[in-house]
Amino acid sequence: MSPHTSEITAAKALAQSAGLNDAIQTIIAELVEAQSTLVGARPAADDLKQSYEDALARYGELRGRPALYPYIGSGLGNGPLVELADGSVKWDMINGIGVHMFGHGDPDIIETALRAALSDTVMHGNLQFNAEVIDFADLIVTEASRASDLKYCFLTNSGTMANESALKVCTQKANGAPRVLAFADNFMGRSTTMSQIGDSAANRIGVPLNVQVDYMPFYDPEDGENSTEYTLRQLQQFIQRYPNQHSCFVMELVQGEGGFNIAPRDFFVPLMEACKENGIAVWIDEIQTFGRTNEMFHFAQLDLGRFVDVVTLGKMSQVCACVYTEEYNPKAGLLSGTFVGSAVGLQVGRRSLERLRDGGYYGANGKIATLHTAFRDHAEVLVASHPEWFPPVPHASGTARVASRFYGGVGGMMRITPFGGDKTTILNALRIMFDEGVIAFYCGHDPYHLRFLPPVGVMEPQQFDDVFKIVESSFAKAESSANS
Numbered sequence: 001m002s003p004h005t006s007e008i009t010a011a012k013a014l015a016q017s018a019g020l021n022d023a024i025q026t027i028i029a030e031l032v033e034a035q036s037t038l039v040g041a042r043p044a045a046d047d048l049k050q051s052y053e054d055a056l057a058r059y060g061e062l063r064g065r066p067a068l069y070p071y072i073g074s075g076l077g078n079g080p081l082v083e084l085a086d087g088s089v090k091w092d093m094i095n096g097i098g099v100h101m102f103g104h105g106d107p108d109i110i111e112t113a114l115r116a117a118l119s120d121t122v123m124h125g126n127l128q129f130n131a132e133v134i135d136f137a138d139l140i141v142t143e144a145s146r147a148s149d150l151k152y153c154f155l156t157n158s159g160t161m162a163n164e165s166a167l168k169v170c171t172q173k174a175n176g177a178p179r180v181l182a183f184a185d186n187f188m189g190r191s192t193t194m195s196q197i198g199d200s201a202a203n204r205i206g207v208p209l210n211v212q213v214d215y216m217p218f219y220d221p222e223d224g225e226n227s228t229e230y231t232l233r234q235l236q237q238f239i240q241r242y243p244n245q246h247s248c249f250v251m252e253l254v255q256g257e258g259g260f261n262i263a264p265r266d267f268f269v270p271l272m273e274a275c276k277e278n279g280i281a282v283w284i285d286e287i288q289t290f291g292r293t294n295e296m297f298h299f300a301q302l303d304l305g306r307f308v309d310v311v312t313l314g315k316m317s318q319v320c321a322c323v324y325t326e327e328y329n330p331k332a333g334l335l336s337g338t339f340v341g342s343a344v345g346l347q348v349g350r351r352s353l354e355r356l357r358d359g360g361y362y363g364a365n366g367k368i369a370t371l372h373t374a375f376r377d378h379a380e381v382l383v384a385s386h387p388e389w390f391p392p393v394p395h396a397s398g399t400a401r402v403a404s405r406f407y408g409g410v411g412g413m414m415r416i417t418p419f420g421g422d423k424t425t426i427l428n429a430l431r432i433m434f435d436e437g438v439i440a441f442y443c444g445h446d447p448y449h450l451r452f453l454p455p456v457g458v459m460e461p462q463q464f465d466d467v468f469k470i471v472e473s474s475f476a477k478a479e480s481s482a483n484s
């Protein structure tokens with residue numbers, strides 16, 4: 001081979017070329033021009049309705065069941081607004097269940113994706129990878145280690161696989177201890193193992209039960225300190241009943257699918273201390289919380305970093321990760337796989353997290369907290385103007401709960417609980433909201449809640465004015481159809 005000297009790679013020379021940069025700017029200008037037509041919710045175009053219905057019906061035939069939501073995106077959006085293939089435009093308050101945190105078609109994100117698309121391969125793997133894999137891992141570990149001893153990360157392509165990795169990391173450290181501690185109403189994904197640890201009966205129908213899970217009650221704000229003592233007593237009983245049998249306690253610090261339930265630091269500390277005293281790994285599942293509360297990691301917001309052994313994250317990061325301390329670094333062979341992620345996913349994920357980190361989003365007065373306050377202000381006005389839509393919400397304990405339960409959440413995780421948390425009425429309200437121009441979703445199990453995961457990176461607080469107008473008119477229709 002003849003010698004070769006160059007200060008930069010050919011790839012970098014391409015990335016810096018004037019022709020390429022001009023072409024990208026031309027594309028972005030065209031995009032922004034097209035987006036300028038998407039300025040608010042609008043109904044479907046009459047002549048696109050039939051092809052839309054046909055496409056949805058075809059998808060139902062292909063899957064063997066209809067899509068849960070009648071959603072087919074057109075491929076164009078403008079921040080929190082998205083155009084669907086029927087020409088309608090809607091406020092997207094769920095964003096792929098918390099994935100698109102800069103909304104739809106953000107020019108900077110598209111530019112990042114365009115550059116990533118020029119990579120020589122689409123997917124990066126554990127055997128062969130480009131520098132973006134290292135850059136992404138570096139960002140995750142750097143941010144995670146600011147407030148904890150987390151030191152290493154394994155990247156993977158779904159939250160479920162991040163959780164599978166975490167469970168293996170915990171069980172290997174605990175010499176195969178078979179039991180898992182988890183909170184009631186948790187969600188962990190849908191592999192055979194995660195369906196068993198997740199506390200939803202429907203998700204494990206037909207799955208042979210071979211994972212031993214002990215459920216602890218989550219924090220109940222209306223029981224306050226009693227709730228903390230009760231859960232701690234349960235934990236102590238289970239540790240005594242099955243000594244050295246638990247590999248980990250997996251915790252969502254804000255329950256996602258379980259109903260956007262929050263808990264104060266003081267609830268978690270004694271539980272984590274008990275785990276530490278008994279050699280049980282503290283594993284925080286941040287797959288839904290990651291990036292969207294008042295710190296990048298919610299364990300950092302609650303100042304729990306010193307207890308944390310393993311953390312899983314996903315969704316808005318585009319690529320998922322299992323992060324762990326030196327003590328939990330597993331032996332070779334335990335974790336690998338063909339894919340780490342796509343070039344676009346890795347670069348967009350990193351860019352999104354850097355923008356959130358550096359753009360004034362975090363902290364008690366950051367943009368995310370401000371957006372949350374705007375949500376609560378609007379929710380409060382709605383509750384006060386229409387008390388008839390907000391009857392007391394039943395609770396698993398058999399008691400009815402009052403005001404604090406009508407809306408809540410933290411940061412970019414926002415919920416409203418109308419109609420006493422009744423599933424049928426809430427699903428009907430969601431369907432009406434969708435038709436009227438707001439896409440949201442539900443969470444919880446008896447009570448059910450309306451769940452918002454708005455695009456925290458681009459949504460402006462005043463945009464809730466338009467969203468709540470549609471929510472209000474949709475609730476009115478939902479109530480009148482429930483009473484008819």
Ligand SMILES: Cc1ncc(COP(=O)(O)O)c(C=O)c1O
Pocket residue numbers: 097158159160161163187188189190252256257285286287288314315
């Ligand atoms: C807390 C939590 N864990 C795990 C998962 C599973 O992630 P994925 O759907 O990417 O496999 C989810 C997804 O909603 C989640 O919210």
